[in-house]
Amino acid sequence: MKPTPSILIVDDEQVVRDSLTKWFREDGYFVDSAENAAAALRQLQARKWDIILLDIKMPGMDGMELQTRIKETDANATIIFITAHATVDTAVKALKAGAFDYVTKPVDPDYLSHLVNNALQQRLLASENLKLKEQISEFSKADDIIGESPQTQKIFELIQTVAKTDTTVMIRGESGTGKELIARAIHSNSERRYFPIVAVNCGALPEGILESELFGHERGAFTGAQYKRKGKLELADGGTLFLDEVGNIAPKTQMDLLRAIETKQFSRVGGNDLIKVDFRIICATNKDLEKAVEEKTFREDLYYRLNVFSIFIPPLRERKGDIPLLANHFVQKYSRAMGKLITTISSEAMDVLVRYNWPGNVRELENAIERAMVVGHPPAIKPEDLPFQLTERNQVLPSGSIAAVEKVHIAAILEQNHWNISHSAEILQIDRVTLYNKIEKYGLKKPQ
């Protein structure tokens, strides 16, 4: 239920206070009044008021001064001046100081009614706008960027540092490391977050199409161009343009892009009019751009223009500490999406996940979990649900002591033989008692 809108009437004339109070009460508002500035300030301390109707001429502190005091503590207070002594000068002063409106006594009842309604409507919209902005900020907190490893923490810091600036950012990293997520996180933490982030996969489009995709085209610019079309640069106006796989752009388009970035203006394909735009560029690549510059396949001037602030995302195999957190996050995500009661990962399965090499990085991990969620059964994902088997090639053995290697090896043999102790002991070429001792020593547990 919406709270009753409240109105505070501040006027030194009792008859004015009484008649306005009565008038607004009949409309169902919560109304109270104050006879001077001091009483008004007390009322303002006691509760929040939606609208303050303020007389200008009052003994002691006048309405203009009171408005200044009110605005000092609540910049969003909606103040309507209502005065018998109207002059253009005071009206201008009041409005410049942030008053919502200025009316003279006696006021037309219809006008007053509309004025108060409009003021309330504007307050409502402003508060809704604020809530929506907060929601956007919440949504855009990039909750898929997860990790507690020092490398990931460093990336979080870099995002926060660069997001507040308008600097061009280049994100480097292997395929599947989450470069677009980082780009979106930078955008959503920047001043441009209320404008769009427009992503273009430069590697996925042939040269001519990419040009039209970036700059748009006029009707008849080429065969099949039946309608005028806006390009991604135009769509990103006010926001961020994310150029993925920027290393794959053809030389001709590289030149056009460089000019557009430098001048912030361009023409549509087949058009002559210059279109001005304001966007931030974030680009990403998994290519060795420095080598491409040396080999003259990537323009050096564009390289320097794009490579202002660089963020490198290490491959997942180099930040194994992030795997459990990421894997559990994906389990929760797909559990909600699929409505399945699988809510966790067995310690054996987690062990497999941590030891795996992850050539496809986070994207491969997410796919593996998604598949395991499809084939697995509640309550936990088990090793056999995972879409790969550890082989010597893709397995990374635990670093450190021989005992660590022995633990992993024994666990693997037990798993392969479904915890048949005799068979496992035979393969390990140790007796059963020794195997029991080692199981106890390493804290290995048979899956339930």
Next chain:
Amino acid sequence: MVSAPVQILNVSSLGNDTFTTLAQRIEEIFGVQTSVLQASLNLDRAFDSSRGQYNSTALLAQILNSYQSPNGKKIAIVDIDLYIPVLTYVFGEAQLDGTAAIVSLHRLSDQFYGLPRDDALMVQRLEKEIVHELGHTFGLYHCRQFECVMRSSTYVEEIDLKRITPCTNCIALLRNSC
């Protein structure tokens, strides 16, 4: 049902018989006995020469003093142009959840707006305003329903849009207040 009787104090140039049908309607809506009484008020005491209008709040005070009946509601009908300080005019005024109200004919007539006289329309508007102000005395606030008699009207055209009866919500509120 509400037990307090309603008195229509006719201070206007209209005959008391104008209010006969309305009295029955008021009894139906508010569930109270309603009578019409020829009355008088000292209008000069409420006159503001600078505005050429009559202070309706001052007249409400007179009604309360001159026509006392502890549990009854009194609504005066006058011909004069009413105002409350800060507003340029009012069609009427009432004590919210109180006992006194007043309604003016002055701005309800089409003649006031330079149009041909239409007495039937004026009486219809008057009846709606009487029910509206009485509604306030029974504790009803302004209603947002377009056709509800308790909708706030600042132009006569808005009065014409309303019905003479409260909406179901306002009727429910009336029942609950009993």
